[in-house]
Amino acid sequence: MRRGVLEYSILLILSAGDEYASSIIQKLKEVNIIVAEGTTYPLLIRLKKLGLLNYRWEESPQGPPRKYYMITELGREQLSGLDAAWEELSEGIESIRKNSSRTK
């Protein structure tokens, strides 16, 4: 169901501040969007390749270093397109829901 929306979610989260993969996964979990590591890592790498994200390494208080991702200017442009797409989609669905609930 949530296919394709993950890119949007990740850009949204990173537009509020830099995060590393595990913390992104955690933040998504908090709003009941469950995403697997095997989905997240390839996606982040893809978004980096597309120039929507960058990253820097940072020491962790405990454990191995973390790869903090940050959104680029291009990423922000892409994000506003996805904002519009999301609104269109959710309005579309809401409108169908209203029409169908009349006769349910």
Added chain:
Amino acid sequence: MRRGVLEYSILLILSAGDEYASSIIQKLKEVNIIVAEGTTYPLLIRLKKLGLLNYRWEESPQGPPRKYYMITELGREQLSGLDAAWEELSEGIESIRKNSSRTK
């Protein structure tokens, strides 16, 4: 972006009344959800195989006969699951959007 949501849209539309493929595509277009024939036909066939839909042939006033799809009891059960999933997803996204717009 709209991946996986099409099944939900189609079940929603059919829960309001029987439709044939072209009219479903048309209705989705009206709410700016553009879907290709090559997506719709296989999906309808798949939902039929899963027992969520049935169909009957009906004469058309003009042109070849139409395959009217109708939702089954099982389809309605599936639909209420998707209703819940959609709400969870859109609430999740909205909540991330709120958090990120603060710092944008």
Added chain:
DNA sequence: TTCAGTACCTTGTGTTGCAAGGTATTCTAA
């Protein structure tokens, strides 16, 4: 020095959506 915890990443698979191409029926106009 081994184990638990954290963090990274890859591979292979199934599903989804699409573009392109194809068949068949009906009606209309030449």
Added chain:
DNA sequence: TTAGAATACCTTGCAACACAAGGTACTGAA
């Protein structure tokens, strides 16, 4: 009467996405 145009159905092959499963590596504590 036959050649389009319009409508409606469907299939094939491809690319992208999400996930499960499996794997590496660093750190600190027992």
